Amino acid sequence: MKMTTMSTTAIAALVAGAGMASAQEVRFMCYSDGNECEVYEDVLGRFEAENPGIDVVIDVVPYQSILENLPVQLAAGTGPDIAKVTDLGGLNEYYLDLAPYVDREYWEESFGDTLDWYRAGGDDDGIYGMHSQLTITGAFVNATLFEQAGVEMPGEGATWDDWAAASREVAEATEASFPMAIDRSGHRVAGPAISYGALYFDDEGNGSFEGFQPFAEAFVAWNEDGTMARDVWASQGGSTYQDAAQEFINGDLVFYYSGSWQVGRMDEQVGDFFDWQVIGSPCGPAGPCSGMPGGAGVVGFEQTENPEAVAAVIDYLAQEDVYAEVTARTRNLPAHLGVAAAGVEFENASPAAQDALNAFAASLPDVSPIAFAYQGYASNRAMFGITVERLSQAIVGELTVAEAMERAEDDLEAAMAEAN
Amino acid sequence: MLSIISPLMRLIEIPMLALQRLLGINRLAWVFLLPNLVLFGLFAFLPVILNFFYATSGSDNVMLADRPYVGARNFVTLMDCSSYLDPNTCREDKFWRAVWNTSWFVTLQVGFMVGFSLLTAIILNRDIRARGFFRSVFFFPVLLSPVVVALIWKWILQREGVMNAFLDWTGIGGYNWLVDAQWAFTWSVFISVWAHMGFYTLILLAGLQAIPRDVYEAATMDRASPWRTFRRITLPLLSPTMLVVLVLALIKGVQTFDEIYAFTGGGPGTATTFIIQYIYEEGFAGAPRLFGLAAAASLMVAIVLLILTLIQLWVNRRNADG
Numbered sequence: 001m002k003m004t005t006m007s008t009t010a011i012a013a014l015v016a017g018a019g020m021a022s023a024q025e026v027r028f029m030c031y032s033d034g035n036e037c038e039v040y041e042d043v044l045g046r047f048e049a050e051n052p053g054i055d056v057v058i059d060v061v062p063y064q065s066i067l068e069n070l071p072v073q074l075a076a077g078t079g080p081d082i083a084k085v086t087d088l089g090g091l092n093e094y095y096l097d098l099a100p101y102v103d104r105e106y107w108e109e110s111f112g113d114t115l116d117w118y119r120a121g122g123d124d125d126g127i128y129g130m131h132s133q134l135t136i137t138g139a140f141v142n143a144t145l146f147e148q149a150g151v152e153m154p155g156e157g158a159t160w161d162d163w164a165a166a167s168r169e170v171a172e173a174t175e176a177s178f179p180m181a182i183d184r185s186g187h188r189v190a191g192p193a194i195s196y197g198a199l200y201f202d203d204e205g206n207g208s209f210e211g212f213q214p215f216a217e218a219f220v221a222w223n224e225d226g227t228m229a230r231d232v233w234a235s236q237g238g239s240t241y242q243d244a245a246q247e248f249i250n251g252d253l254v255f256y257y258s259g260s261w262q263v264g265r266m267d268e269q270v271g272d273f274f275d276w277q278v279i280g281s282p283c284g285p286a287g288p289c290s291g292m293p294g295g296a297g298v299v300g301f302e303q304t305e306n307p308e309a310v311a312a313v314i315d316y317l318a319q320e321d322v323y324a325e326v327t328a329r330t331r332n333l334p335a336h337l338g339v340a341a342a343g344v345e346f347e348n349a350s351p352a353a354q355d356a357l358n359a360f361a362a363s364l365p366d367v368s369p370i371a372f373a374y375q376g377y378a379s380n381r382a383m384f385g386i387t388v389e390r391l392s393q394a395i396v397g398e399l400t401v402a403e404a405m406e407r408a409e410d411d412l413e414a415a416m417a418e419a420n
Numbered sequence: 421m422l423s424i425i426s427p428l429m430r431l432i433e434i435p436m437l438a439l440q441r442l443l444g445i446n447r448l449a450w451v452f453l454l455p456n457l458v459l460f461g462l463f464a465f466l467p468v469i470l471n472f473f474y475a476t477s478g479s480d481n482v483m484l485a486d487r488p489y490v491g492a493r494n495f496v497t498l499m500d501c502s503s504y505l506d507p508n509t510c511r512e513d514k515f516w517r518a519v520w521n522t523s524w525f526v527t528l529q530v531g532f533m534v535g536f537s538l539l540t541a542i543i544l545n546r547d548i549r550a551r552g553f554f555r556s557v558f559f560f561p562v563l564l565s566p567v568v569v570a571l572i573w574k575w576i577l578q579r580e581g582v583m584n585a586f587l588d589w590t591g592i593g594g595y596n597w598l599v600d601a602q603w604a605f606t607w608s609v610f611i612s613v614w615a616h617m618g619f620y621t622l623i624l625l626a627g628l629q630a631i632p633r634d635v636y637e638a639a640t641m642d643r644a645s646p647w648r649t650f651r652r653i654t655l656p657l658l659s660p661t662m663l664v665v666l667v668l669a670l671i672k673g674v675q676t677f678d679e680i681y682a683f684t685g686g687g688p689g690t691a692t693t694f695i696i697q698y699i700y701e702e703g704f705a706g707a708p709r710l711f712g713l714a715a716a717a718s719l720m721v722a723i724v725l726l727i728l729t730l731i732q733l734w735v736n737r738r739n740a741d742g
Contacts, residue, residue, distance in 0.1 A: 068704055068705065071709070072482060072704075075481065075482035075483060076482060076483070087707070090707065177579075230596070230599050231579055231596065231598075231599055234599045234687065234688040234689070235578075235596075235598045235599045235604075235684070235685075235687060235688060236684070236685040236686075236687045236688075237684060237685040237686025237687030237688070237689065237690060237691070237692060237693050237697075238685055238686045238687070238693065238697070238701050238705065239701070239705065239706065240685040240686075240687075379707075379708075381707035382706070382707045382708055384707075385706050385707055389514075392687065392688070392689055393689045393690065395688075395689070396601055396687070396688040396689035396691070397601075397689075398517075398601075398689040398690060398691075399508070403508070407513065410511075414497075414710075415707075415708055415710075418478060418479055418480050418708050418710055418712070419479075419480055419708040
C-alpha cells in the first residue's frame with residue numbers, strides 16, 4: 001500500500017513537473033484607466049483553460065511605468081512578452097509581427113486604419129498591435145450651469161470662440177470658478193489646434209509645428225483673460241500631465257475638453273449632482289471640428305521566447321465576441337469595426353454615460369485626416385511633450401508665443417536628430 | 421558568550437594567518453577593504469565612467485554599443501549661449517534656466533537655512549520650558565518623506581487649500597500661489613528650509629553644547645553683554661561646525677529634486693525647475709530620451725559637487741587638526 005502511494009505520488013510529481021516544464025509563460029504588462037486589467041485577467045483565465053500549455057501572468061503596473069520603465073526594459077532586452085501601450089508607433093522597433101501567426105484578412109477587416117498606428121511607416125505592412133480601446137477627445141459641458149444661467153448652448157457647428165463666449169457668460173452668471181479648461185497634454189490640444197490650422201507635418205511628411213501659432217495665440221490669450229483655468233497649464237512644469245476632471249466634477253467648470261476615457265469617472269463621481277453632456281469638438285477658423293483619436297493597444301514584443309503563444313493570446317483578445325465583451329465591461333469605445341458596427345451595450349453605464357459614449361462615437365467621422373496621421377506618427381510623443389513645455393512657457397510669460405513656436409521647432413529638430 | 425566567540429575566532433584565525441603568510445601583513449589590508457571597494461566600484465565608480473561614455477555619445481539608444489561617439493557635442497550644446505545671464509539666448513535654454521534657478525535657490529535656501537537653524541539651535545540650547553518637546557518638533561519634518569512634505573504643502577497652498585480657506589475667512593482673500601512664478605519659487609525655498617532645518621539645527625546644537633561652560637562663566641564675570649558674548653565667544657567657537665553645516669547644505673541644495681518636483685513639477689513654466697529635474701526630464705521623462713545631454717549635464721553637476729565635497733573634506737580635516 002505504502003509502495004503504491006509513493007509510486008502514485010512520484011508519477012503525479014513527474015507529470016506535474018513535465019506539465020510545468022512544457023507550459024509557456026507569457027507575461028503581460030498591463031495598466032488600467034478603469035478596470036481593464038481586471039477584465040483581461042478574467043477573460044484570459046478562460047483562454048488559459050482552453051489552452052493548457054500557455055500560462056498568462058498579468059503584471060498590473062501604473063501608467064507611468066508603461067511610459068518610463070517599459071522602453072528602458074525593452075532596450076535592455078528584459079521587457080515583458082505583451083504590454084498595453086499608448087506610445088503606439090514609438091515602440092515599433094520592439095514589436096513582434098503577428099502576421100505569420102494570425103488571420104491577416106480578419107485583422108485587416110476588423111482593425112482597419114488603426115493597424116497603421118503601430119507600423120513604422122513606408123511599406124511596413126506588419127500586424128503589430130490590437131487597438132484595445134479607441135479614444136477620442138471632446139468636450140464635457142455642465143448642462144445644469146447653462147440652465148441656471150439661462151444661456152443657450154451653442155448648437156452644432158459652433159466654434160471655439162462661440163463656446164468661449166457662452167462659457168464665460170455662464171461662469172459669470174453662476175459664479176463658477178472657471179469657464180473652460182483643456183487637459184495639460186499635447187495630445188489634447190492637437191484637435192483644437194488642427195481646427196485652427198495646425199498641419200503637424202511638412203511637405204515631406206516629417207513632424208512640424210507649421211500652422212500651430214494661431215491656436216497657440218488664442219489659447220494663451222484665453223489663459224490670460226481668465227477664459228481658461230490657468231491652474232491646469234500654469235501650475236505645473238515640464239511636460240507633466242494635468243487634467244481638470246476634478247474641477248468639472250466639483251461643478252466649478254462650465255466646459256471641459258478632455259476625452260472619452262473620462263466618461264466612466266464622470267458617471268461614477270458626478271452622479272445626479274448635476275446634468276452633464278458631451279458635445280464633441282468645436283470647430284475652428286480653419287474649418288475642421290476635429291477631435292484627436294488615440295487610445296491604447298495590446299502588443300507583443302519580438303524579444304519573447306514564445307512568439308506563438310504571444311500571438312495566440314493577442315489573437316484571442318482580438319476575436320469579435322471577446323473584444324465585444326471586454327469593450328462592454330470596460331466601457332471603452334471599440335476600435336474593432338465589427339464590434340462598432342454591431343453597437344455596444346455598455347455594462348453598468350447610466351443613460352448619461354451611454355449618451356456620452358454614443359456622442360463620442362458619433363464625433364469620430366469628424367476627425368481630420370491630419371489627426372489620424374498625427375496619432376500614428378512615431379515621434380508624436382516627442383511633439384506632445386514639446387507642445388506642453390513651450391505652450392506653458394508662453395502662458396506664464398517666460399516666452400512670447402512667437403518665441404515659443406520657434407523654440408518648439410528647434411526642440412523638434414534636435415529630438416529628431418537624436419531619435420533612431 | 422565568550423565560549424561561543426573564542427572557537428569561532430580560532431576558526432577564522434587559521435585561514436587569516438595563512439593569508440597573511442601568503443600576502444604579507446601590508447597587503448592583507450586590501451583584503452579587508454575589498455568588499456567595500458567592490459561595492460563602491462560597482463555602484464559609484466562604474467556609473468561615473470558609464471556616465472562619461474553616455475555624455476560623449478549620441479542617439480536615444482540605451483545600450484552603449486549602439487550609441488555613436490559624438491565627442492564634446494553634448495557639452496557644446498549645453499554651453500552654446502550668447503549670454504549666460506540670459507537663458508533666452510542659449511541653445512539649450514531649459515538647462516540655463518535650471519542652472520540659474522538652482523543658483524538662486526541654493527543662495528536663498530542655504531542662507532535662510534543656516535540663519536534659522538542657528539537661531540533655533542541657540543533658543544533650544546537655553547534653559548526653556550518643554551525644551552525636549554520643541555527639539556522634537558523642529559526635528560520632526562526631517563523624518564518625513566520628501567513626497568509627503570510636498571503633498572502636505574500642496575494641499576495647504578493650492579487654490580482651494582487650507583491657506584486660502586484661512587485667508588478667505590479673515591477677509592483678506594485667497595491667492596493662487598502655485599500659478600504665480602515668484603510665489604511658487606518663494607514657497608519652494610520656504611518648504612525646503614522647513615523640511616531640512618531640523619537636521620542642521622541638531623548639528624549646531626551639538627556644536628553649541630561642545631563649547632565649554634567656563635568660557636561663558638568668565639564672560640559673565642567680566643560683565644560682557646549677551647550680544648558681545650555671542651559675537652566674541654559663541655560665533656568663533658561655533659564657526660567650524662557652521663562651516664560644515666554650510667557645505668552640507670550647499671551640497672543638498674544643489675541636489676534638490678524630489679520634494680520640489682512633487683510640489684510644483686518645476687512650474688509654473690520653468691520657474692522652479694532645478695538642474696536635477698532638467699537631467700531627469702531629458703534622460704528619462706521626455707521622448708526621445710536624450711541620455712547624452714542628461715549625462716553631460718550630470719557630469720557638470722558632479723564637478724560642482726566634487727568641488728563642494730573637497731571643501732567639506734578640507735574643512736573637516738582643518739577642524740580635526742584643531
